[in-house]
Amino acid sequence: MKDISNKIKEIAKKLLENGQVDIFMAWEKGEYPFQTKPFFARNTEEADKIIFDEYSIHNLSNSLLKFRDRPEKIGIVVKGCDSRGIVRLLEDNQFQRERLYIVGVNCPGMKDPLKAMKNNSGFGKKTEEEDLADKCRNCMQPNPVIYDEILGDIQEAHLEGDRFARVKEIENMSPDERYSFFEESLSKCIRCYACRQVCVACNCRTCIFDETKPQWVGRESSSSDNMMYHLVRASHMAGRCVECGECERVCPVNIPLMLINRKLIKDVDQFFGPYEAGMEYIEGAIPPLSVYRENDPDDFI
Amino acid sequence: MQILNKNKLKAALNKLAETADVFVPAARGENSGFYSWKTFDQEKDELMLEALNVYLPPKNVLFPQTERMYSFQEEGSGVVIKESFEDSSPTVIFGARACDVAAIDCFDDVFLTRGYEDTFYKSRRDNTTIIANACYQPGPNCFCASMGVNPTDPATADIIIRDTGEDYVWEARTEKGTALTQKIADLLENKEVKIPELQAFSKNVEYDGVAAKLKGMFEHPIWDKLSEACQTCGICTYVCPSCYCFDIQVKSFGEEGYRFRCYDSCMYREYSQMAGGHNPREDAKERFRNRFLHKLEFFQERYGKPLCVGCGRCIVACPAGISITEIIKEIKEA
Ligand code: SF4
Ligand code: SF4
Ligand code: SF4
Numbered sequence: 001m002k003d004i005s006n007k008i009k010e011i012a013k014k015l016l017e018n019g020q021v022d023i024f025m026a027w028e029k030g031e032y033p034f035q036t037k038p039f040f041a042r043n044t045e046e047a048d049k050i051i052f053d054e055y056s057i058h059n060l061s062n063s064l065l066k067f068r069d070r071p072e073k074i075g076i077v078v079k080g081c082d083s084r085g086i087v088r089l090l091e092d093n094q095f096q097r098e099r100l101y102i103v104g105v106n107c108p109g110m111k112d113p114l115k116a117m118k119n120n121s122g123f124g125k126k127t128e129e130e131d132l133a134d135k136c137r138n139c140m141q142p143n144p145v146i147y148d149e150i151l152g153d154i155q156e157a158h159l160e161g162d163r164f165a166r167v168k169e170i171e172n173m174s175p176d177e178r179y180s181f182f183e184e185s186l187s188k189c190i191r192c193y194a195c196r197q198v199c200v201a202c203n204c205r206t207c208i209f210d211e212t213k214p215q216w217v218g219r220e221s222s223s224s225d226n227m228m229y230h231l232v233r234a235s236h237m238a239g240r241c242v243e244c245g246e247c248e249r250v251c252p253v254n255i256p257l258m259l260i261n262r263k264l265i266k267d268v269d270q271f272f273g274p275y276e277a278g279m280e281y282i283e284g285a286i287p288p289l290s291v292y293r294e295n296d297p298d299d300f301i
Numbered sequence: 302m303q304i305l306n307k308n309k310l311k312a313a314l315n316k317l318a319e320t321a322d323v324f325v326p327a328a329r330g331e332n333s334g335f336y337s338w339k340t341f342d343q344e345k346d347e348l349m350l351e352a353l354n355v356y357l358p359p360k361n362v363l364f365p366q367t368e369r370m371y372s373f374q375e376e377g378s379g380v381v382i383k384e385s386f387e388d389s390s391p392t393v394i395f396g397a398r399a400c401d402v403a404a405i406d407c408f409d410d411v412f413l414t415r416g417y418e419d420t421f422y423k424s425r426r427d428n429t430t431i432i433a434n435a436c437y438q439p440g441p442n443c444f445c446a447s448m449g450v451n452p453t454d455p456a457t458a459d460i461i462i463r464d465t466g467e468d469y470v471w472e473a474r475t476e477k478g479t480a481l482t483q484k485i486a487d488l489l490e491n492k493e494v495k496i497p498e499l500q501a502f503s504k505n506v507e508y509d510g511v512a513a514k515l516k517g518m519f520e521h522p523i524w525d526k527l528s529e530a531c532q533t534c535g536i537c538t539y540v541c542p543s544c545y546c547f548d549i550q551v552k553s554f555g556e557e558g559y560r561f562r563c564y565d566s567c568m569y570r571e572y573s574q575m576a577g578g579h580n581p582r583e584d585a586k587e588r589f590r591n592r593f594l595h596k597l598e599f600f601q602e603r604y605g606k607p608l609c610v611g612c613g614r615c616i617v618a619c620p621a622g623i624s625i626t627e628i629i630k631e632i633k634e635a
């Protein structure tokens with residue numbers, strides 16, 4: 001990985017030097033050895049700080065939204081999951097391909113700095129050290145699907161068994177069991193909306209949860225408002241979630257967001273597919289559930 | 302000195318719980334926070350008095366995430382208030398760390414002083430007794446001492462307990478504390494024990510002069526750089542023991558309803574959205590800057606202390622690796 005890290009640095013310097021990009025998005029080291037965090041270099045000197053290591057898990061594609069209305073040309077490093085985020089942004093017309101220089105890295109799988117931070121903090125219980133972050137253990141696309149340049153050896157999918165196994169378990173529960181499962185797990189949600197903020201597919205300019213006139217979803221942290229929040233968030237992800245796992249990774253109270261997302265991924269694939277979101281970028285292609293037709297056979301949504 | 306042997310801890314909690322709702326630091330599933338002893342599941346939950354701290358602070362005890370204020374009903378052409386929900390039930394926070402107690406002091410400043418009294422907060426606060434658990438082994442992200450907090454001697458706690466390994470030294474500090482102590486008097490013993498020594502902090506930061514310096518830094522380019530990685534996710538404000546912003550909202554059903562307040566966060570765009578459509582903090586940079594100016598400058602100017610008690614939670618929880626101590630350092634160097 002040291003090798004890849006150095007190559008990224010070189011590429012960043014070259015691009016910044018010859019003015020091909022104004023900003024180069026990658027990662028830098030934080031305070032702790034296991035803390036690798038987003039970093040935007042603007043000149044070759046800053047590019048020296050760039051690093052790519054086993055903790056470069058943070059999906060940078062969401063950060064592009066900060067620049068969607070600005071003129072800068074941006075270089076960005078993407079792993080497999082992150083690259084699907086780029087496809088999401090392009091398909092959603094949130095970014096122009098010409099403004100991007102994409103450096104892909106075939107991803108060997110990452111560790112989670114947040115887990116390591118927590119384990120090292122003395123807060124609560126220690127969990128077991130993991131070689132691979134949760135999100136990477138269900139990763140079917142570690143190799144970038146869109147790039148201008150690619151680094152590292154092609155990787156096998158890191159799937160450990162059926163990624164829908166847990167979804168199927170829940171599907172097989174009785175309605176009552178299922179209801180209490182979700183009531184239990186969603187009751188812990190503190191409604192911080194971090195899962196929305198880190199999500200590359202959550203790119204609406206005014207989010208439905210921020211609307212006040214009318215207010216679609218109540219702001220109480222109660223069972224009914226929490227469920228409403230999660231139902232709406234999940235349904236807005238149908239056919240759009242690129243399975244980057246960031247929402248679940250950052251959630252401060254471990255809500256099983258990927259379980260919910262995967263149910264929708266599975267259903268979209270089954271009923272409207274075969275389809276996996278963000279697996280390739282074809283200009284003008286319209287993904288399922290993104291079409292509006294006046295003569296739609298269904299009369300509601 | 303008075304001590305409580307650890308074998309009698311559960312008996313003491315049970316005793317206290319007879320007359321109050323007792324909140325204890327505990328791990329529940331993958332999460333940890335302050336949970337009511339009433340809801341404590343002896344098999345699944347785990348007391349966390351010996352851990353450094355819990356991930357979610359005790360602020361929800363005094364300042365619940367969602368709090369009903371009053372209910373109302375339409376009557377004729379007007380509206381009448383049906384019920385006000387001031388909560389005065391006796392409550393105990395057991396085993397809060399000094400940083401979290403200092404954060405409650407900040408709440409007291411905000412909700413009880415300067416000619417404004419928040420009656421909902423006051424009624425809870427007046428009926429809450431705080432038992433602090435002195436810290437002798439600061440963790441890797443603790444820097445309370447740098448922010449003016451004494452980890453072994455939280456000044457405003459009603460009772461301080463000190464962990465000596467087998468026992469807790471039990472020291473009532475206030476009238477409330479003495480009253481509570483009487484309830485478990487038969488579980489306490491008198492014994493001379495050695496009080497541990499405070500270990501060195503691995504994280505220190507020089508906060509002196511930061512507030513004054515920030516006064517002239519509103520337009521400083523440093524904010525562009527510092528805020529760049531921030532995703533305005535709001536986690537830092539939710540896990541922070543001293544962040545107290547709230548919003549007041551309403552739920553109505555036909556002719557009746559209730560008002561409630563709930564946590565809000567300056568990291569959200571909607572937080573500063575004005576009725577006419579203008580938003581003075583449209584971008585992440587402006588919101589991010591506000592958070593740190595509030596913590597390190599505005600609060601200091603108004604109340605004579607920072608609104609950060611050095612618990613380190615935001616540092617641990619931030620997905621973008623943003624650290625308030627690094628920010629303080631950058632401000633100093635700017
Ligand atoms: S989800 Fe896949 S591509 Fe993304 S970091 Fe994990 S292994 Fe790499
Ligand atoms: S699911 Fe997690 S990240 Fe999302 S709002 Fe709830 S607590 Fe926050
Ligand atoms: S919903 Fe979660 S997994 Fe899906 S794109 Fe958003 S952050 Fe990634």
Ligand code: SF4
Nearest residue numbers: 531532534535537619
């Ligand atoms: S937790 Fe970090 S990324 Fe989230 S709002 Fe706070 S500083 Fe920004």
Ligand code: SF4
Nearest residue numbers: 541609610612613615
């Ligand atoms: S700002 Fe961070 S370190 Fe300071 S009190 Fe809040 S959570 Fe703790």
